[in-house]
Amino acid sequence: MLRPVSSDRRTQAPRPGTARGMRLPLVAAAVVAAGLTTSCGPSTQPIGSAASAASPAPETSAASAGESATASPSASPTASASVSASASATARSGSSPAKGGSTAATGTSAKPSRTSTAAQPAPVPGSGYDSSADAQKLIDAALRTAKSEGRMVLLDFGANWCGNCKAADKVFAQSQTAAILGSSYQMVKIDIGGNSSANSALLRKYSPSGGTYTMPVLVVVSPSGTVRTDTHVTGNPALTPAGINSFLRQWAS
Secondary structure: OOOOOOOOOOOOOOOHHHHHHHHHHHHHHHHHHHHHHHHOOOOOOOOOOHHHHHHHHHHHHHHHHHHHHHHHHHHHHHHHHHHHHHHHHOOOOHOOOOOHHHHHHHHOOOOOOOOOOOOOOOOOOOOOOOOOOOOHHHHHHHHHHHHHHOOOOEEEEEOOOOHHHHHHHHHOOOHHHHHHHHHHHEEEEEOOOOHHHHHHHHHHHOOOOOOOOOOOEEEEOOOOOOOEHHHHOOOOOOOOHHHHHHHHOOOOO
């Protein structure tokens, strides 16, 4: 039988604060244990249910950290190699300027190409004939120069008392005719109006047809010494600028 509770007996309900206060240290301990497990790695010693429930997450985190740490070294050399290659290429491009740029900057690395300078015009002898000159030496020197400069040699056999020779000298002195002579011929004047047997022998050497010579005798000789034309055989051109210039141009090459 149920006995009625006396009205003056106060029912004391359990204090909830006491139970909660007892559970809080356990929860706090579990949280602290979970934090230690995350920081130092998974523990082999289970620390309550809270620690057991929380332990897989640190393992996953640790595994992820391990994978990250494993992947990082393997990727690092590649990245370093890429950076090194890029730096090397930059260094090469910066320290090795293009050849064209080096040449433009210094102006000394490129050697200029050699260009053959045109030969200076040959001197044209003045009017008259020098009876004391060594004609053979003059001819030999003219042939050597003509060979090196690609010219012909013009031998002018005449005399100081010859009227036709004086007329020819006036034309030779004119600028246009002198320009043709200077660019295309080495001219040698040989006196045959005196008693020089050596000069007479030279006339017969270059104009061997003999007979009576009509002065001036103009003989064009190649640099090798071959006679190309002899006016003792062909006859003199007109002793005018037009006649002599035409003759000189015809045999210049």
